Amino acid sequence: MSKVSIVYIGPKAFKRDTVSGTRQVFPRMTPIEVEGSVAANLLRFEQVFIEAEKLDDVLSQKAAQEQAQAEALADEEYVARQQIIDADFTVMVGDKPYDLKKMNSPKIAALLEGADMLIDDKGAQESAEDYRLRVRDTIRAMQDIGEGESS
Known part of the structure; x- marks a missing residue:
């Protein structure tokens, strides 16, 4: 059988495979090789598992989201401070x-x-x-x- 490298991208530090029954542990953001059938099962959960080749794209998207959230938070803090000054x-x-x-x-x-x-x-x-x-x-x-x- 062919092996496929997949990555767990969920919020926890690690994820145990309970879907396919392998009980294999996937550390967050670390590529792991699994059987093709197991990979097919796990890749159905797009928000949790991805193919290893897509990891860089996901990391850059998350970095962009975090940057946007930080900028939005800074804008909100500025507006709140300005409202206090105006009041x-x-x-x-x-x-x-x-x-x-x-x-x-x-x-x-x-x-x-x-x-x-x-x-x-x-x-x-x-x-x-x-x-x-x-x-x-x-x-x-x-x-x-x-x-x-x-x-």
């Missing part, structure tokens, strides 16, 4: 932190005036939320510029 309305004015979410428009205007920050007042058509957002972003931009000058 935070805490700014430093002087040496003291202020949460703009807890302040109404007149209090924000008083804070800006007391700190001698030249940021336009809330416009008549501007919502309080938009005003807070504009003030937060302007203060953060001013802090970033200030940090850039001191570096």
